[in-house]
Amino acid sequence: MRITHIGHSCLLVETxxxxxxxxxxxxxxGFEDLTGLDAIAITHQHIDHLDTERLPAVLAANPQAVVLAEPETAALLAQAGVPVQALTPNQPVRVAEAVLTPMGGVHAEIHADIPLIGNVGLRIAAPGDISLFHPGDSYGALPGEIxxxxxxxxAPWAKFSETANFVRAIAPGRLFPIHDGLLQPAGRAVYLRNLSGLLPAGAQLVDLAGQGPTEL
Known part of the structure:
Protein backbone atom coordinates (compact mmCIF):
# COMPACT_ATOMS: atom_id res chain seq x y z
CA MET A 1 0.00 0.00 0.00
CA ARG A 2 1.26 3.44 -0.90
CA ILE A 3 -0.05 6.37 1.12
CA THR A 4 0.44 10.08 0.65
CA HIS A 5 -0.61 12.23 3.59
CA ILE A 6 -1.71 15.33 1.73
CA GLY A 7 -2.71 17.17 4.89
CA HIS A 8 -5.07 16.96 7.88
CA SER A 9 -7.40 14.00 7.09
CA CYS A 10 -6.74 13.94 3.35
CA LEU A 11 -4.92 10.86 2.06
CA LEU A 12 -4.13 9.38 -1.31
CA VAL A 13 -4.33 5.62 -0.83
CA GLU A 14 -2.98 3.39 -3.60
CA THR A 15 -3.76 -0.32 -3.29
CA GLY A 30 -2.56 19.88 -3.38
CA PHE A 31 -5.31 17.32 -3.78
CA GLU A 32 -6.90 19.43 -6.50
CA ASP A 33 -3.88 18.70 -8.72
CA LEU A 34 -4.30 14.91 -8.61
CA THR A 35 -5.25 12.88 -11.68
CA GLY A 36 -5.89 9.20 -12.29
CA LEU A 37 -8.19 8.84 -9.29
CA ASP A 38 -10.58 5.91 -9.15
CA ALA A 39 -12.58 7.09 -6.14
CA ILE A 40 -13.04 10.03 -3.81
CA ALA A 41 -14.26 8.86 -0.39
CA ILE A 42 -15.68 11.33 2.14
CA THR A 43 -16.25 10.42 5.77
CA HIS A 44 -18.53 13.36 6.61
CA GLN A 45 -19.63 16.84 5.64
CA HIS A 46 -17.44 19.14 7.77
CA ILE A 47 -15.38 21.60 5.76
CA ASP A 48 -12.06 20.20 6.96
CA HIS A 49 -13.06 16.91 5.30
CA LEU A 50 -14.97 18.23 2.29
CA ASP A 51 -14.03 21.44 0.52
CA THR A 52 -16.98 21.95 -1.82
CA GLU A 53 -15.26 24.91 -3.51
CA ARG A 54 -12.31 22.82 -4.73
CA LEU A 55 -14.14 19.53 -5.28
CA PRO A 56 -15.40 20.50 -8.78
CA ALA A 57 -11.81 20.95 -10.00
CA VAL A 58 -10.93 17.46 -8.75
CA LEU A 59 -13.96 15.96 -10.45
CA ALA A 60 -13.21 17.77 -13.71
CA ALA A 61 -9.66 16.40 -13.70
CA ASN A 62 -10.89 12.90 -12.79
CA PRO A 63 -14.15 12.26 -14.66
CA GLN A 64 -13.70 8.51 -14.17
CA ALA A 65 -13.64 8.77 -10.36
CA VAL A 66 -16.66 7.66 -8.36
CA VAL A 67 -17.61 9.85 -5.40
CA LEU A 68 -18.39 7.83 -2.27
CA ALA A 69 -19.76 9.68 0.75
CA GLU A 70 -21.39 9.19 4.12
CA PRO A 71 -25.19 9.19 3.51
CA GLU A 72 -25.98 12.70 4.83
CA THR A 73 -23.01 14.08 2.94
CA ALA A 74 -24.06 12.20 -0.18
CA ALA A 75 -27.50 13.80 0.00
CA LEU A 76 -25.95 17.27 0.19
CA LEU A 77 -23.65 16.57 -2.76
CA ALA A 78 -26.53 15.16 -4.81
CA GLN A 79 -28.51 18.35 -4.18
CA ALA A 80 -25.54 20.27 -5.58
CA GLY A 81 -25.58 18.12 -8.72
CA VAL A 82 -22.59 15.92 -7.88
CA PRO A 83 -23.01 12.26 -8.93
CA VAL A 84 -22.41 10.37 -5.70
CA GLN A 85 -22.88 6.96 -4.12
CA ALA A 86 -23.84 6.79 -0.43
CA LEU A 87 -21.61 4.74 1.85
CA THR A 88 -23.87 2.51 3.91
CA PRO A 89 -22.18 1.18 7.06
CA ASN A 90 -20.99 -2.42 6.77
CA GLN A 91 -21.78 -2.61 3.05
CA PRO A 92 -18.45 -2.97 1.19
CA VAL A 93 -17.76 -1.13 -2.05
CA ARG A 94 -15.23 -2.43 -4.57
CA VAL A 95 -12.88 -0.01 -6.28
CA ALA A 96 -10.76 -1.93 -8.82
CA GLU A 97 -9.31 -4.72 -6.64
CA ALA A 98 -9.61 -2.74 -3.40
CA VAL A 99 -12.52 -3.11 -1.01
CA LEU A 100 -13.71 -0.10 0.95
CA THR A 101 -15.93 -0.92 3.94
CA PRO A 102 -17.77 1.94 5.71
CA MET A 103 -18.07 1.57 9.50
CA GLY A 104 -19.81 3.38 12.30
CA GLY A 105 -22.29 6.05 11.29
CA VAL A 106 -22.20 8.94 13.77
CA HIS A 107 -19.75 11.79 14.31
CA ALA A 108 -18.26 12.11 17.78
CA GLU A 109 -20.01 14.56 20.08
CA ILE A 110 -18.45 18.02 20.12
CA HIS A 111 -20.94 19.39 22.67
CA ALA A 112 -24.39 18.35 23.80
CA ASP A 113 -25.83 21.52 22.26
CA ILE A 114 -24.32 20.80 18.81
CA PRO A 115 -26.43 18.34 16.79
CA LEU A 116 -24.74 15.12 15.80
CA ILE A 117 -24.14 14.43 12.12
CA GLY A 118 -23.25 11.31 10.19
CA ASN A 119 -19.71 9.96 9.92
CA VAL A 120 -18.33 6.72 8.53
CA GLY A 121 -14.92 5.24 9.09
CA LEU A 122 -13.24 3.74 6.04
CA ARG A 123 -11.55 0.34 6.09
CA ILE A 124 -9.55 -0.09 2.89
CA ALA A 125 -7.94 -3.38 1.92
CA ALA A 126 -6.90 -5.34 -1.16
CA PRO A 127 -5.76 -8.95 -1.65
CA GLY A 128 -2.09 -9.41 -0.84
CA ASP A 129 -1.72 -5.97 0.75
CA ILE A 130 -2.08 -4.47 4.20
CA SER A 131 -5.35 -3.07 5.56
CA LEU A 132 -5.94 0.57 6.53
CA PHE A 133 -8.57 2.18 8.77
CA HIS A 134 -9.42 5.90 8.48
CA PRO A 135 -12.03 6.64 11.19
CA GLY A 136 -13.10 10.11 10.08
CA ASP A 137 -14.23 12.05 13.15
CA SER A 138 -15.06 9.31 15.62
CA TYR A 139 -13.38 6.86 17.96
CA GLY A 140 -16.61 4.86 18.15
CA ALA A 141 -16.15 2.30 15.37
CA LEU A 142 -13.65 -0.52 15.84
CA PRO A 143 -12.63 -2.18 12.55
CA GLY A 144 -11.35 -5.46 13.93
CA GLU A 145 -7.82 -6.54 13.11
CA ILE A 146 -6.04 -4.07 10.85
CA ALA A 155 -10.00 17.80 17.40
CA PRO A 156 -12.67 19.78 19.27
CA TRP A 157 -14.43 16.43 19.81
CA ALA A 158 -11.44 14.50 21.19
CA LYS A 159 -9.37 14.48 24.34
CA PHE A 160 -5.99 12.84 24.52
CA SER A 161 -6.99 9.98 26.83
CA GLU A 162 -9.64 8.95 24.29
CA THR A 163 -7.05 9.06 21.51
CA ALA A 164 -4.68 6.76 23.38
CA ASN A 165 -7.47 4.39 24.41
CA PHE A 166 -8.69 4.19 20.81
CA VAL A 167 -5.24 3.09 19.67
CA ARG A 168 -5.08 0.50 22.45
CA ALA A 169 -8.53 -0.85 21.57
CA ILE A 170 -7.54 -1.38 17.93
CA ALA A 171 -3.90 -2.39 18.57
CA PRO A 172 -2.74 -1.87 14.98
CA GLY A 173 0.66 -2.96 13.76
CA ARG A 174 1.41 0.61 12.70
CA LEU A 175 -0.30 3.97 12.99
CA PHE A 176 0.26 7.47 11.70
CA PRO A 177 -1.25 10.83 12.75
CA ILE A 178 -3.92 12.65 10.78
CA HIS A 179 -6.45 15.37 11.70
CA ASP A 180 -3.66 17.63 12.92
CA GLY A 181 -4.46 20.82 11.02
CA LEU A 182 -5.25 22.82 14.16
CA LEU A 183 -1.86 22.12 15.76
CA GLN A 184 1.27 24.22 15.60
CA PRO A 185 4.48 22.20 15.09
CA ALA A 186 5.57 22.41 18.74
CA GLY A 187 2.14 21.31 19.96
CA ARG A 188 2.00 18.49 17.45
CA ALA A 189 5.36 17.24 18.71
CA VAL A 190 3.97 17.17 22.26
CA TYR A 191 1.01 15.05 21.13
CA LEU A 192 3.28 12.59 19.33
CA ARG A 193 5.74 12.37 22.21
CA ASN A 194 2.99 11.62 24.71
CA LEU A 195 1.32 9.13 22.37
CA SER A 196 4.54 7.24 21.72
CA GLY A 197 4.73 6.34 25.41
CA LEU A 198 1.21 4.90 25.50
CA LEU A 199 1.14 2.60 22.49
CA PRO A 200 0.07 -1.02 22.84
CA ALA A 201 2.80 -3.63 22.61
CA GLY A 202 4.07 -4.10 19.09
CA ALA A 203 2.52 -0.93 17.64
CA GLN A 204 4.80 1.37 15.66
CA LEU A 205 4.13 5.09 15.27
CA VAL A 206 5.23 6.55 11.93
CA ASP A 207 4.78 10.10 10.68
CA LEU A 208 3.84 10.55 7.01
CA ALA A 209 3.36 14.32 7.08
CA GLY A 210 5.47 15.95 4.39
CA GLN A 211 7.00 12.62 3.33
CA GLY A 212 5.25 12.31 -0.02
CA PRO A 213 4.18 8.88 -1.34
CA THR A 214 5.24 6.24 1.18
CA GLU A 215 5.22 2.47 0.78
CA LEU A 216 3.86 0.72 3.87
Missing part, protein backbone atom coordinates in the same frame (compact mmCIF):
# COMPACT_ATOMS: atom_id res chain seq x y z
CA UNK A 16 -5.32 -3.04 -5.40
CA UNK A 17 -4.72 -1.07 -8.61
CA UNK A 18 -6.90 1.73 -7.18
CA UNK A 19 -6.12 5.36 -6.38
CA UNK A 20 -8.48 6.48 -3.63
CA UNK A 21 -8.56 10.04 -2.30
CA UNK A 22 -10.03 10.51 1.17
CA UNK A 23 -11.48 13.63 2.78
CA UNK A 24 -10.36 16.45 0.45
CA UNK A 25 -10.96 19.21 2.98
CA UNK A 26 -10.10 22.84 3.51
CA UNK A 27 -6.94 22.20 5.56
CA UNK A 28 -5.28 20.09 2.84
CA UNK A 29 -3.29 21.54 -0.04
CA UNK A 147 -2.44 -3.41 9.91
CA UNK A 148 -2.44 0.37 9.72
CA UNK A 149 -4.43 3.06 11.53
CA UNK A 150 -4.80 6.67 10.40
CA UNK A 151 -5.20 8.27 13.83
CA UNK A 152 -7.03 11.58 14.38
CA UNK A 153 -4.59 13.38 16.65
CA UNK A 154 -6.42 16.53 17.71
Missing amino acids: GNARILTDPGAFAE DLLALPLN
